[in-house]
Amino acid sequence: MAAELKLLFSQQEIAETVTKLAREISADYADKQLILIGVLKGAFVFLADLIRALTIPVEIEFIRIASYGAHKESSGEIKIKQDVEIVLEGKDVLVVEDIVDTGLSLTFLVDHLRRKNPSSLKVCALVDKRTRREIEAQVDYTGFVMDDGFIVGYGIDFNEEYRALPEIFVVS
Ligand code: IMP
Ligand code: MG
Secondary structure (H helix, E strand, O other): OOOOEEEEEOHHHHHHHHHHHHHHHHHHOOOOOEEEEEEEOOOHHHHHHHHHHOOOOEEEEEEEEOOOOOOOOOOOOOOEEEOOOOOOOOOEEEEEEEEEOOOHHHHHHHHHHHOOOOOEEEEEEEEEOHHHOOOOOOOOEEEEEOOOOEEEEOOEOEOOEOOOOOOEEEEO
8 A cells, every 4th residue: 555645844834944944053163164964865864954054064974774664663773874984072963864854763863973072962853752762863954843753755765665755754
C-alpha cells in the first residue's frame, strides 16, 4: 500500500521558523567566525535556507553519517561516512541537523566532533522529537518540537523518497 502523507508544517511555517532561528544564531555569533556543519543528507535543504537567512558570514562544512536506510527506527549503530575536511580546533562550530529523535546519532556526532577540540560546539535542529529520547542530547536551537510520527519532505526522506517536497508531512 502506498504511503499516505498528511501536511504537518507548511512552507510559510517553515520559512518563519528558519527566519527565527537565523535571527537568534546571527545575534549569538555576531562577533564570531562561525562554522556550520550540515549533517547529510537530511539537513541540506534546511541548511541552504538557514544560511540565506543569516546576517553574519559563515563557513559551511558537511559531515555524513550512516542513516536509517530503509528503516524507520534508529539502529543505534552509527558510522561516519564522510568527515569534515577542515581543522575545527579553536573554532566556533554549530551542527545543523534535520531531526533529533532518539538522540543516538547526535550524541555520537557530538562526541566525534568534540575530539577535534572546537572552542565551542552547539546544535541546531529543525525538528526535535524530545519525548522519543533514549539518550540525553542537547539541542541549542530548535525549530519545531513534535511528539511521535515519521516525517518527510524539506530534505527529509523515507527510503530516499520525498526529499524534494517543499513542506513537511507525516507518513502514515
Ligand atoms: P536519532 O539517532 O534517533 O536521533 O535519529 C536521528 C536521525 O534519524 C535524523 O537526523 C534523521 O536523519 C533520522 N530520522 C529520525 N526521525 C525521522 C523521521 O521522522 N523521518 C525521517 N528521518 C528521521
Ligand atoms: Mg539527520
